[in-house]
Amino acid sequence: MDLKSAWILLLAAWLAAPALPRCAQAEETGRIIRGVSAAGMLDGGQARIYREKKSRQKKAVAGFISFLPGYIAVFLGAAGLLFLIKKRIKQARLNASARQGLEAAIKSKIRALALEQTAEKADLGPVGVMFRQHLRLGGDPRVFDTDELPYIAASAVDLASLTQLLTTMSGAGRLRLAKKLFELEEPRKSVNILNAAAISAADSVEGGPEAVILIYDAAGRLDEFIGRYCKALPPKAYSAYAGALMKLNKNSQALRLLKLSQKPPASDLPLIFELHVRLGGFSQAEALLTEVSRIKPVQRGQAAVEENQKFYYSLALVCEEKGAKELARRIYKLFMDTGQQYRTVTENYNNLAKVADQAAIAERKQAPAPVAEPVPSPAPALSDRLAREEYVAQMYREEKAREREREEMIKRADVGKMERPAPGTIPPVPSPSLKKGRLDGKYELKGEIGAGGMGIVYEGWDHSLGRKVAIKKMRSELKAYPKERERFLREAAMVARLTHPYIVGIHAIIEENGEVYLVFDYIEGKTLSAVIAEKGQLPLKDCKSILGYVCLAVNYAHQQKIIHRDLKPANIIVDTNNFAKVMDFGLSSELGDSLTRLTRQTVVGTPIYMAPEQYRGITRPETDIYALGICFYEMLTGDVPFSGMDTQAAKDRKDYKDVSLILPWLPGEVDKVISKALESDPRERFGDAMRFYQAIDSL
Structure with missing residues (x-):
């Protein structure tokens, strides 16, 4: 029995079920009436019972008839729903079958393109058509592996259809996809696939840094790559990307990228040394050569390192070509000091040494006779203890002489004449008591803005001139020692005479209630x-x-x-x-x-x-x-x-x-x-x- 017959039987049973009790009840009533009538015993009470039962039967039949349209409507709705479900199931089976066929066809076409190693636009057209149909049938792009996705992305009009897939991909996965897509000559789509995670994960993908640089260079967005994505790379990524840039002869961009690392590790110094040489930064290269030769030695132990020898030799030739003879000579000397014979190093070194000697002789002949000037004797070596002690003693005597001169200046200083012409220095004379909470009657302390070894600094307001000032309250230790206090005040008065646009000037020196205050320019x-x-x-x-x-x-x-x-x-x-x-x-x-x-x-x-x-x-x-x-x-x-x-x-x-x-x-x-x-x-x-x-x- 099929599904349709089963549903018909089920409906008949559902319609008959409410009527069965009524039928049984009517049949029982009939038997009673027939029995009573046959016996001739039907009286008024029994007739009443009969009429009531008969009435109930009529009401039951009428109720059933009134609900019958509802039963029929429910049945028809259930039948329609069953039909739709059945149709959907059938359509889903058809779609699944179609998707499987399209997936197989897409994969087959991609394998054929990969084997032929061709991916012309005309060849990718059928892939794009089938993929779009696959998506319309509810297909999931994730059924395609990373080797197949590049062909699909290349065949797509844009990457909108892959947005959901791209958001779930790791940085390394996106980089592999972009790399393969670039090989299919789609630089615009490749660069749009890359993001910060992909760029940071380049070291984990074979040829990753080179691929990223090639993609951004082909898209004409190399400067954007350096400025936007290279400010917070992993430490090793800087040298990897710089090396990739150097392979494309993008030396200036490579050096710019390395500068973003703030403090490059020592392992990057040879790369930076090479960049300086190739860009003509010979002074920077000279400063690095000693450290670079330690990191990248010409030989280890007794064995020569051919890779390093080639590195130094090629850079020495560049120095010679660009006129940096002295740096070239120093590089060749690395070979000479270790006794390494490499290509034409010895010959080149001797030629440069000879040229340097000739230039020195010519310079000495042309130089005018030097004017005799007193040359200070250098400091004796630290190991010569007696000479060092004498040297320190001489310095101490010189310092004492300067100190005595300074003391005389302070003693001769007339404090009353130490006023600055503008904005005016007030000599350190005792001030009357505070007027309305103001120092010297005109400086109002607003609030503390800092503290240091000298004391506490307050923001103040000069009511006489209507301007902000900084007021420094000096440390209270001076209060208990009048002699030292007077010395400090005289020194401060002498410093107050310094009138220079790049020195924070002292406007006033105030004594108030035993405390010393200095009034300075307020600098924002x-x-x-x-x-x-x-x-x-x-x-x-x-x-x-x-x-x-x-x-x-x-x-x-x-x-x-x-x-x-x-x-x-x-x-x-x-x-x-x-x-x-x-x-x-x-x-x-x-x-x-x-x-x-x-x-x-x-x-x-x-x-x-x-x-x-x-x-x-x-x-x-x-x-x-x-x-x-x-x-x-x-x-x-x-x-x-x-x-x-x-x-x-x-x-x-x-x-x-x-x-x-x-x-x-x-x-x-x-x-x-x-x-x-x-x-x-x-x-x-x-x-x-x-x-x-x-x-x-x-x-």
Whole structure:
């Protein structure tokens, strides 16, 4: 019996079920009436019973007839629903069969194209038609593997049909798809498939970095790739992508990409060295050569490393071709020092050495006779203890002479004549009691804005001139020592005479209720230490700009016989117009000197920025040059050159990491400038702040 017959029987049973009880009841009533009638015993009561039963039967039949249309409607609805379900099932079976046929046809066509290694637009047309039909039939693109998807994507009008699939793919999967799609000459679609995850996963795919570079280059979007996706790559990815760029002779883009790594690992230095040579950055290359030769040696043990020999030899030839003879000679010398015979290294080295000697002889003949100038004797070696002690003693005597001269200046200073013409310095005379909560009757303290070693800094308001000022309340230790207090006040009055656009000026020195207050210019901006903390590293051009202002200020102060002695980024403020100004000129150290004499301490200053002679209680103008050198290093790298417990010994040994090894794209002369500024012997440093700046500005 088929399904249709079963449903008909079921419907008949459903319609007959309500009538069966009524029929049975009617039959029973009939038997009773017939029995009673036959006996002639039908009376009025029995007739009533009969009529009631008969009435109930009629009502039951009428009720059944009234519900019959509803039963029929339900039956017809159920039958229609059954028909639709049956039709859907049949259609689904047909669609599934059609999808399977289309999947098989698509896969077969793709295999044929792969075997023929052709993927012309005309060949991909049938694939696209079948795939679109497959999707219309409810097909899932995920039934196709990664080898088949590129052909499907290439045949599609756009990637909208693959959006759902792409969102579920891993970065490596997207890269493989884009790589194969690029091989099918679809660079536009390939580049749209790539995303940040795919670019970061390039190392996990064979030929991944090269494929990414080729795709973006073919699409004309290489600069977008470097600027948008290369700021937060895994560390190893930078060198991989740079190597891929170099294979396409995109050396400038490769160096630009490596700069985004901020602090490249040592393993990337040979690659950066090669880029500098090929781009003509020979000063940077020279600064890196020694470290690169350690990382990538010409030989290991007694065995030559042919790959490394080829590396150095080819770069030496490039140097010769571009006129960098000295760098080429140094590279060839790596072979000569190890006794390695490689191609024409010996011949080339000898030729370059001969040319260099001839040039030196010619230069000596043409050079004018040097003017005899007194040359300061270099500092004796640390190993020569007696000579070193004598040298330190001589420095100490010189410092004492300068200190005596400074003391005489302070004693001769007429405090009453130390007013600045503009905006005007008020000498340190006792002030009357506070008028309405104001210092000296006109300076109102608004609120604390900072604190440091010298004291607490408040924002203030000058009611006499209607402007903001910064008011610094000095440390209370001075209160108990009148002699040291008077010395500090005289020193502050002398510093107040410094009138320079790049020095934060002192407007007034006020004594109030036994406390000392200094009133300064109020500068809207950030300290250089805050700028470094925010940016991490500053570009060389920004360092030049900031240090230009600082060096002008320091040079002016030195001409006025004032040494800062605590120069550091926290004492340099960069205003909203990007001008830099120096704060606390001489004051922090003078206060420190006073406290040193009170507490019997021997060292004043911030240890990280202190020059070696400061540890011995000696300061001179070159002491500020040393601090400027450390500031320059910190601005470039984001770190100070010396750290740890024994910084004094490290400074004496100049034991720090060269900037060129941290930022190998900077000019190689940066190391020379910093090295000269950080000489342990102050007489070997730059003579003044402007010479230091000229060296920086020439980079």
